[in-house]
Amino acid sequence: MILGADTSFNYDIWKLIAIALIFFMQAGFAMCEAGFTRAKNTGNITMKNLMDFCLGTVAFILIGGPLLCAENAIAGLFGAPGQVYGDIFGDPMNYDWTNFIFNLVFCATTATIVSGAMAERTNFKAYCVYSMVISAIVYPVEAFWNWGISANGETIGWLQVLAHNMDLQEFIDLSGSCSIHMVGGLTALIGAWILGPRIGKYTRDENKKVVKINAIQGHNVLMGALGVFILWFGWYGFNAAACTSYNGYQGMGQVFMTTTVAAAISTITVMIITWVRNGKPDVSMTLNGSLAGLVAITAGCARVDLVGSIFIGLVAGILLCFGVEFIDKKLHIDDPVGACSVHFLNGLWGTLACGLFSRTSGLFYGYGFSQLFVQLIGVLAVCAWTAAWAFGIFFAMKAIKRKDGSSWLRATAEEEIRGLDITEHGLTSAYAGFQFEPEDIAYQDAIVVSGETPESEAIEIKTMPNIDSIKAGDPVITKVEIICKERMLEKLKQSLMAIGITGMTVSHVMGCGIQKGQPEYYRGIKVEPTLLPKVQVDIVVCEIPVSKVVETAKKALYTGHIGDGKIFIYNVLDVIKVRTGEQGLAALKNVDE
Secondary structure, three states, X not given: OOOOOXXXXXXXXXXXXXXXXXXXHHHHHHHHHHHOOOHHHHHHHHHHHHHHHHXXXXXXXXHHHHHHHOOOEEOOOEXXXXXXXXXXXXXXXXXXXXXXXXXXXXXXXHHHHHHHHOOOOEOHHHHHHHHXXXXXXXXXXXXXXXXXXXXXXXXXXXXXXXHHHOOOOOOOOOOOHHHHHHHHHHHHHHHHHHHOOOOOOEEEOOOOOEEEEOOOOOOOHHHHHHHXXXXXXHHHHHXXXXXXXXXXXXXXXXXXXXXXXXXXXXXXXXXXXXXXXHOOOOHHXXXXXXXXXXXXXXOOOOOOOHHHHHHHHHHHHHHHHHHHHHHHHHOOOOOOOOHHHHHHHHHHHHHHHHHHHOOOOOHHHOXXXXXXXXXXXXXXXXXXXXXXXXXXXXXXXXXXXXXXXOEOXXXXXXXXXXXXXXXXHOOOOOOHHHOOOHHHOOOOOOOXXXXXXXXXXXXXXXXXXXXXXXXXXXXXXEEEEEEEOHHHHHHHHHHXXXXXXXXXXXEEEEEOOOOOOOOEXXXXXXXXXXXXXXXXXEEEEOOOOHHHXXXXXXXXXXXXXXXOOEEEEEEEOOOEOOOOOOEOHHHHOOOOO
């Protein structure tokens, strides 16, 4: 975390640039989480990511920062905050704010990770409380074990002291696979378990046993993808700013390389696995694969080489795929965005991988088990600390009851079904421009007609035919209704017009046949699309034989595969041309005689 001196480059300036990049990752988290959840909660997720940073800033300045950035340790467990309080409040003009704000944006990232796993059903007030606790206590203390530094530049956190006592250079967690991502991911896992799944996620029998897992798809994959790209972009600041001191410019380039390669390999791995297992590459899972690789390489980004980053990314992709399905299908913990697998499992893997792939102390490079042993101790200690606080915070908030008897931690069933945008924030829609609200439309420009109206301007209702007036021997009018795939519409239209059909009505519809549509998969869960997009073509004929219309349609639509479509035939009692009042065959003619 502390950058060394290099006369050829101003590390403080680079560090400030990196701070801006890491802050911009908040936008990535917000977009990723919002895109992978439902539209009715977009505003709520945006608000939570905003308050993660803002409330976290206050908590970090008042409590967390002094605990983490203190230059004296209390038994190596956390910093003695007195010196920091004296500096930031007594002599703020001479304090090292660059290092302080650098730790602040790292802290905000830890708190933000929890949001995605608990999305769509968490009470906003409760979320604000546990976000502040993470920033004030949970993250600063365990981060001090790794990154606590004395005034003369010596490490004073007990994890690093342990590593030095074992003749190792350090416990390796350069940019926070353990201290940030594993902590945020484990907190998310425990929180999502205590909170419970979203309504409709799992179908249970009378014994409360899960008999079916339902896929709840995100509403905007493009937003989620853009969020992932923003996170990847910000990760270069996340990793490189913390590690450049190891080898100057060359070290920065190495960090950029390992970060990129691990993410790319993990992404490809997830794509291939989902492609093989589901028959098609899963978009949202593949996007998560990029994040999994980034998380895994974060601990050792400056200590591993190209080969190491390849293997770290490969395992990260495998862990993500099977982790998401294990948490969902076996543990029945509802994680809408895959945060637990991305951050907890791969934060854990990335930290342990340093004991294997570190060029200076790793097992695979001939240095024995010492580094791996220290990494394991650090992982277990941080997990124990995080789990103790997470269980305490979430169980306490779950035990608090509101007036209606519901848990304070979770939104009520009505709030969850309606969406947290409207119930928590009064936001009718995060996409108001795409919402049709009849009650909000002004009708002042409508023309009000009163008195006698000329026939040319109104329908003469008294001349409308009565179905009882249809006599035997009248021409038979038939309606042909054709359901087909949208891509076949142009061919069908041209074929029908070629036999003299000049009028048709085309509608976009949803439907399914006996096969209930083609099964698809979302995050490894089967999506059962009982309704598929189709096109409905309605034709009314009289003089043209119905059999000719049917044969023409069949010839145009036939491919021999499921989903070619269906044709329905109905008798029509009568047809009326409103403008002229003509009925029957006369009303069907397209040219006035």
